[in-house]
Amino acid sequence: MRSSRVWKRLLGVEHTVIESVELVGFDDQGRGEEIVVARVRPTRSRRLRCSRCGRRCRGYDRGDGRRRWRALDLGTVRCYLEAEAPRVSCPEHAVVVAAVPWARPGARCTTGFEDTTAWLAAHAAGSTVAELLRVTWRTVTAIVTRVVAERAGRVDLLDGLERIGIDEIAHRKGHRYLTVVVDQVTGRIVWASPGRDAATLRGFFDALGEARSAAITHVSADGAEWIHTVVTERAPQAVLGMDPFHVVAWATKALDEVRRGTWNELRTTGRTEAAKTLKGSRWALIKNPEDLTGEQQATLASITKTNRRLYRAYLLKEQLREVFAAKGQWGRRLLAGWLSWARRSRIPAFVKLAKTIERYKQLILNTLDHGMSNAKSEATNTHLRVLTRRAYGFHTADALIAMAMLTRGGLCPPLPRRTT
């Protein structure tokens, strides 16, 4: 029947028989918002299959009877598929709801609807996704979790790892942490788990296994003791380095301390005009010089004239960035120069920073000697921080991890029927 083929295409279903399509009211009495309901059933070969293993099984009972799955809107109208949801008796998985070809097990929406939701969640703001698809954010995170779990089951993200970055990310306003492992070559998140301690990280190496752990050549991290302990224990051949962006972040923090100190000094000594100019200088000082706006460049120029100390602190921060941009022998020389400059700077925040850097010197030298890259882990770190700060939030660490794997783990599904 020709119209049946048209409907199958429109609804994006396969192995499905369309019994009828009707425009009805949303509620039980058929009132309220008009929706399209397509009554469907799996084709003969897809009936009575276990939703866990796909095996053909004996029917058990009718389950909860007929139910509906949200499908993609048809034009402006919401659309649902409606079908029986019988239970089957699987020799391996006991009594389970039978699989349906149009939806994932346990899902209240069709696979096409879920893939669209997940794709949008990876590409647009949460409020946009919720508004456009007429779902709550909670539904979006549940869908993302299910889609990511399914896709993660199909590929082994831990295969072929050589250079990795290990990072800790705070969420829940800094009360909880995730440990995240990034492939430094592809920039992908390959593993994440709640917690930040040796036991958590051992979980990663357990999943990796001995052979693949032995293939790891470089590990960069933020200098945390527990990371070193576990890497030395499980991948002793790997070169351990410091992630440059953590070191630069220390310098940025020290610079901010100097800026605030200077501002307070100006204020208490009655130089309010100068203090006011300085107050707006934070971004001019923190941003990379090449990213400054015209106004910020002017602010910086005025600091060079009016406040030599703050400007020296700024140069110290910039010079430290230069160390990592240079790498290798030249990087080593710049670092030695930087350390002696900072030590003699008479700026307490930078004298202190010089001590910290001295303590991590071997790790930093490893980073310079092995040209351990920075960009990938920094981009991931920044992205994760944005995710954790999103206003709508994530109710659980698992939801946050699923979202991170969706956007940075290469697990985002293509839009329905757009597979290349």
Ligand SMILES: [Zn+2]
């Ligand atoms: Zn089964």
